[in-house]
Amino acid sequence: xxxxxxxxxxxxxxxxxxxxxxxxxxxxxxxxxxxxxxxxxxxxxxxxxxxxxxxxxxxxxxxxxxxxxxxxxxxxxxxxxxxxxxxxxxxxxxxxxxxxxxxxxxxxxxxxxxxxxxxxxxxxxxxxxxxxxxxxxxxxxxxxxxxxxxxxxxxxxxxxxxxxxxxxxxxxxxxxxxxxxxxxxxxxxxxxxxxxxxxxxxxxxxxxxxxxxxxxxxxxxxxxxxxxxxxxxxxxxxxxxxxxxxxxxxxxxxxxxxxxxxxxxxxxxxxxxxxxxxxxxxxxxxxxxxxxxxxxxxxxxxxxxxxxxxxxxxxxxxxxxxxxxxxxxxxxxxxxxxxxxxxxxxxxxxxxxxxxxxxxxxxxxxxxxxxxxxxxxxxxxxxxxxxxxxxxxxxxxxxxxxxxxxxxxxxxxxxxxxxxxxxxxxxxxxxxxxxxxxxxxxxxxxxxxxxxxxxxxxxxxxxxxxxxxxxxx
Amino acid sequence: xxxxxxxxxxxxxxxxxxxxxxxxxxxxxxxxxxxxxxxxxxxxxxxxxxxxxxxxxxxxxxxxxxxxxxxxxxxxxxxxxxxxxxxxxxxxxxxxxxxxxxxxxxxxxxxxxxxxxxxxxxxxxxxxxxxxxxxxxxxxxxxxxxxxxxxxxxxxxxxxxxxxxxxxxxxxxxxxxxxxxxxxxxxxxxxxxxxxxxxxxxxxxxxxxxxxxxxxxxxxxxxxxxxxxxxxxxxxxxxxxxxxxxxxxxxxxxxxxxxxxxxxxxxxxxxxxxxxxxxxxxxxxxxxxxxxxxxxxxxxxxxxxxxxxxxxxxxxxxxxxxxxxxxxxxxxxxxxxxxxxxxxxxxxxxxxxxxxxxxxxxxxxxxxxxxxxxxxxxxxxxxxxxxxxxxxxxxxxxxxxxxxxxxxxxxxxxxxxxxxxxxxxxxxxxxxxxxxxxxxxxxxxxxxxxxxxxxxxxxxxxxxxxxxxxxxxxxxxxxxxxxxxxxxxxxxxxxxxxx
Numbered sequence: 001x002x003x004x005x006x007x008x009x010x011x012x013x014x015x016x017x018x019x020x021x022x023x024x025x026x027x028x029x030x031x032x033x034x035x036x037x038x039x040x041x042x043x044x045x046x047x048x049x050x051x052x053x054x055x056x057x058x059x060x061x062x063x064x065x066x067x068x069x070x071x072x073x074x075x076x077x078x079x080x081x082x083x084x085x086x087x088x089x090x091x092x093x094x095x096x097x098x099x100x101x102x103x104x105x106x107x108x109x110x111x112x113x114x115x116x117x118x119x120x121x122x123x124x125x126x127x128x129x130x131x132x133x134x135x136x137x138x139x140x141x142x143x144x145x146x147x148x149x150x151x152x153x154x155x156x157x158x159x160x161x162x163x164x165x166x167x168x169x170x171x172x173x174x175x176x177x178x179x180x181x182x183x184x185x186x187x188x189x190x191x192x193x194x195x196x197x198x199x200x201x202x203x204x205x206x207x208x209x210x211x212x213x214x215x216x217x218x219x220x221x222x223x224x225x226x227x228x229x230x231x232x233x234x235x236x237x238x239x240x241x242x243x244x245x246x247x248x249x250x251x252x253x254x255x256x257x258x259x260x261x262x263x264x265x266x267x268x269x270x271x272x273x274x275x276x277x278x279x280x281x282x283x284x285x286x287x288x289x290x291x292x293x294x295x296x297x298x299x300x301x302x303x304x305x306x307x308x309x310x311x312x313x314x315x316x317x318x319x320x321x322x323x324x325x326x327x328x329x330x331x332x333x334x335x336x337x338x339x340x341x342x343x344x345x346x347x348x349x350x351x352x353x354x355x356x357x358x359x360x361x362x363x364x365x366x367x368x369x370x371x372x373x374x375x376x377x378x379x380x381x382x383x384x385x386x387x388x389x390x391x392x393x394x395x396x397x398x399x400x401x402x403x404x405x406x407x408x409x410x411x412x413x414x415x416x417x418x419x420x421x422x423x424x425x426x427x428x429x430x431x432x433x434x435x436x437x438x439x440x441x442x443x444x445x446x447x448x449x450x451x452x453x454x455x456x457x458x459x460x461x462x463x464x465x466x467x468x469x470x471x472x473x
Numbered sequence: 474x475x476x477x478x479x480x481x482x483x484x485x486x487x488x489x490x491x492x493x494x495x496x497x498x499x500x501x502x503x504x505x506x507x508x509x510x511x512x513x514x515x516x517x518x519x520x521x522x523x524x525x526x527x528x529x530x531x532x533x534x535x536x537x538x539x540x541x542x543x544x545x546x547x548x549x550x551x552x553x554x555x556x557x558x559x560x561x562x563x564x565x566x567x568x569x570x571x572x573x574x575x576x577x578x579x580x581x582x583x584x585x586x587x588x589x590x591x592x593x594x595x596x597x598x599x600x601x602x603x604x605x606x607x608x609x610x611x612x613x614x615x616x617x618x619x620x621x622x623x624x625x626x627x628x629x630x631x632x633x634x635x636x637x638x639x640x641x642x643x644x645x646x647x648x649x650x651x652x653x654x655x656x657x658x659x660x661x662x663x664x665x666x667x668x669x670x671x672x673x674x675x676x677x678x679x680x681x682x683x684x685x686x687x688x689x690x691x692x693x694x695x696x697x698x699x700x701x702x703x704x705x706x707x708x709x710x711x712x713x714x715x716x717x718x719x720x721x722x723x724x725x726x727x728x729x730x731x732x733x734x735x736x737x738x739x740x741x742x743x744x745x746x747x748x749x750x751x752x753x754x755x756x757x758x759x760x761x762x763x764x765x766x767x768x769x770x771x772x773x774x775x776x777x778x779x780x781x782x783x784x785x786x787x788x789x790x791x792x793x794x795x796x797x798x799x800x801x802x803x804x805x806x807x808x809x810x811x812x813x814x815x816x817x818x819x820x821x822x823x824x825x826x827x828x829x830x831x832x833x834x835x836x837x838x839x840x841x842x843x844x845x846x847x848x849x850x851x852x853x854x855x856x857x858x859x860x861x862x863x864x865x866x867x868x869x870x871x872x873x874x875x876x877x878x879x880x881x882x883x884x885x886x887x888x889x890x891x892x893x894x895x896x897x898x899x900x901x902x903x904x905x906x907x908x909x910x911x912x913x914x915x916x917x918x919x920x921x922x923x924x925x926x927x928x929x930x931x932x933x934x935x936x937x938x939x940x941x942x943x944x945x946x947x948x949x950x951x952x953x954x955x956x957x958x959x960x961x962x963x964x965x966x967x968x969x970x971x972x
């Protein structure tokens with residue numbers, strides 16, 4: 001059964017390719033019919049019939065694959081419904097029109113419509129247009145075309161630029177609680193479906209009145225009680241629950257934003273007061289304070305997010321290196337950035353580094369601890385454009401090598417544990433802006449913890465002996 | 474070589490014996506069908522590649538070769554410190570002053586309604602915290618006076634204060650904590666991780682288990698078993714006393730070359746076996762023979778702590794040659810340094826019921842705390858100074874918590890202070906490997922009975938661990954008995970607040 005399901009979803013993915021066949025063929029049929037209208041001598045009847053036949057068959061297949069694709073989920077249901085029924089309409093209309101063409105002169109049924117075949121073709125083309133539009137909305141999201149309209153033209157047409165993210169507040173305590181704190185959250189996370197244009201479930205929250213009015217099921221906010229407020233209940237449903245808001249696939253609302261909304265409801269749904277006029281717990285005050293900085297809380301720092309796409313890897317070379325014992329691992333599936341680990345190849349020498357330069361754009365991590373590399377290699381290593389993490393622990397490198405490493409661009413982490421480097425060598429690394437972590441435990445030099453840069457960890461941690469250590473109960 | 478041929482021949486004959494009438498009939502039908510198909514489609518197929526008679530390439534089939542995760546994970550290694558028997562959160566991290574005031578008062582009936590405990594019967598008395606608490610570090614984490622050294626590293630650690638489980642007996646609860654299911658047969662976390670990421674060092678196992686405290690966990694070796702995953706992913710138990718792995722030294726009269734020849738011969742036979750039956754267990758066998766051979770050199774080296782400098786021994790409080798939690802912590806650091814993916818420690822002796830001095834909250838429990846305080850603190854410090862902590866996830870915890878009530882086994886007074894098994898709330902801490910510094914997530918009620926906010930299930934803990942290693946726990950599956958299985962079954966939400 002899993003096989004069938006997987007097969008279905010595989011076939012479904014051909015939908016975006018297949019849909020273009022009926023579009024081309026049916027539009028061609030319409031064009032030929034139009035040509036016949038304009039040029040009385042032309043007779044494309046056979047060709048129109050043929051295009052219609054192929055087009056309608058293609059439309060049926062597009063429909064089937066579309067259905068299979070939709071079973072994968074992840075699409076907005078109302079747009080999907082439109083798209084689906086319009087698509088089915090295209091297939092039905094085109095089959096019917098083909099039948100009309102085929103039975104021309106043989107059957108007398110539908111004679112009234114028969115004379116209006118051109119109109120039918122026009123309808124098909126219009127249907128295709130709408131189906132395509134909704135299909136595009138499904139894949140690219142709402143406002144895909146609208147957003148790309150040049151700004152000048154937007155101004156002329158009166159399309160307002162939408163503010164996506166929540167603005168940073170200068171002094172949160174002076175801000176108006178609804179206008180500047182709560183409304184921006186609702187606007188950013190809810191308004192695309194519950195707004196002026198689109199009121200899912202009859203609920204819109206773009207204005208104060210509509211927010212209080214609620215949706216089809218009545219009021220969603222209960223003054224002073226988040227427990228009785230449906231709006232809050234929907235936010236805290238478990239992930240994956242059908243009724244959870246925002247729905248799957250949309251930007252999720254954060255824990256802190258939910259807490260702010262709860263605080264606002266519990267404090268009496270105020271639309272006028274300033275933040276400081278409403279009582280706050282320590283936790284809420286902390287969350288509010290965060291609105292003053294642009295940093296997105298809870299955002300996992302992605303070290304590799306800023307790197308450009310890596311070139312592909314030469315497979316036979318990789319295999320040769322792997323056979324030697326040099327581990328070359330992509331950082332993740334379908335990624336050409338690699339971690340190079342010489343843990344099983346302590347013989348690794350400067351010559352191997354020369355060879356590895358062939359994939360220098362791909363290397364983000366080099367783990368060369370306990371190997372034979374020397375200062376000579378560091379000149380090359382420094383030129384690796386995307387190197388983020390470098391392990392050199394217990395290798396032969398010295399201060400001279402660090403001098404050449406000073407030009408590295410992306411380096412974030414250097415491990416120099418157990419090498420002969422000294423403080424003066426480390427000073428060469430000060431120019432690397434991205435460098436945040438230097439490990440210099442068990443190294444040659446003496447480090448003045450006052451003077452040395454705070455990002456250098458020289459270790460030597462000790463735990464004092466405590467009298468309680470030896471007490472036996 | 475002659476001997477080798479003999480062996481191969483013998484293997485072939487054994488295989489023939491395994492063939493039954495059904496095999497024969499099946500082959501006839503399939504054979505005739507394929508002859509027909511072959512002649513019909515003769516021109517459709519390119520030159521046959523399978524029939525060139527070449528053997529299996531061991532490297533391409535190595536089940537322990539390193540692999541990439543779904544996305545770039547922050548953690549590359551894991552050290553899991555499991556306190557078998559379940560330490561009391563109320564004497565270590567979950568400070569409940571209100572419980573002090575209720576000390577020796579009978580527990581309200583409403584708390585007991587609908588609850589089952591392992592040993593508590595009737596109405597027990599409340600038991601106030603048997604420790605003094607203070608806040609430490611910039612994060613202001615609450616730690617009791619039982620762990621004076623640990624207070625130095627609280628800012629490296631994030632606490633989960635309201636973890637809950639659904640098993641109140643050690644065996645099932647340990648299985649649940651380590652395999653995601655209270656029943657036997659599922660792979661342990663370490664097996665999943667080595668299955669997903671392989672092993673970085675091809676001379677050492679990817680998943681090593683070290684035990685201390687005199688006994689192995691109640692749930693037996695299944696807590697580091699591979700379940701339905703190929704058995705090559707199961708944990709390799711190493712001993713910190715005596716030979717690290719039993720029978721790893723060559724027997725007398727057998728030199729290493731002879732051993733190599735023997736393994737080569739066995740592997741050739743096994744490869745033939747694999748080509749015929751395609752059983753992944755055969756591959757495991759080949760990998761294990763190879764691994765064992767390499768381990769003969771590599772394991773005694775990495776498991777020897779005698780060569781560590783004196784100040785490291787002082788830091789950890791290690792004594793070479795003993796079986797101790799301290800030695801195991803130092804070994805864990807050494808193993809991770811050498812690229813071992815997952816190191817699982819079990820320390821037995823945390824079951825503080827109060828039946829005798831060694832398992833009482835006021836006596837034995839404090840001794841256990843002494844045994845782990847310095848080593849686990851040293852482990853974090855040592856990983857940090859070597860630049861390993863940012864890629865090594867350290868997890869500490871038991872299989873459940875302890876009750877805020879004093880145990881009254883079978884409704885009798887106990888000779889010593891003790892607490893019963895408790896499933897509703899306990900504390901786990903994690904450090905390194907992408908865990909944020911100094912967070913305390915989740916809160917229990919004023920007596921520490923149950924979580925009131927930020928409750929995390931065992932599945933949530935697993936989901937978070939897999940996330941840090943680069944896996945989407947919902948997509949990390951293994952097909953077994955007709956359906957894909959996950960470590961987190963059908964649950965688990967990544968605890969974003971601590972990462």
